[in-house]
Amino acid sequence: RFGLDWIIEFRNLLLKKYIRKQFEFVIDCKKNYALFIYLVQKKFNYLCINADKRTLLRLKNIAKKNNVTVNPKISIINLSNIKNIKKIINDIE
Numbered sequence: 001r002f003g004l005d006w007i008i009e010f011r012n013l014l015l016k017k018y019i020r021k022q023f024e025f026v027i028d029c030k031k032n033y034a035l036f037i038y039l040v041q042k043k044f045n046y047l048c049i050n051a052d053k054r055t056l057l058r059l060k061n062i063a064k065k066n067n068v069t070v071n072p073k074i075s076i077i078n079l080s081n082i083k084n085i086k087k088i089i090n091d092i093e
Contacts, residue, residue, distance in 0.1 A: 004035075008042060026074060037062060046072045 007027070014023055028048040029036040036049050040062055046069045049059055056070075063070045079085050 004038065011044075026072065033059065040066050040068050043068070045069060046074075048072070 007025075011025060024045050026046040026048065027039055027044055029039065031050050033049070033051070033055070036047055036059060039047055043066060047063065048071050049056065051059060060070050082088070
């Protein structure tokens with residue numbers, strides 16, 4: 001339940017500290033189309049939206065003009081469930 005200003009400032013702080021390729025934001029807008037358009041204007045990379053086909057097509061066109069990905073298919077892995085995760089990560093490096 002953080003506000004938009006908080007998200008934008010958090011992203012700006014991360015951009016100052018890290019390279020842009022090291023992190024990405026995925027924001028779920030539910031059915032809030034105004035929020036979606038606002039975040040597209042602010043150039044957030046990945047946005048999720050629930051909409052009917054006609055509205056989704058229009059929103060995707062807006063996002064395409066601003067190089068924003070809509071409804072990306074991502075998988076989240078909970079690393080706390082993996083045993084010896086530190087050893088696995090060290091082996092990869």
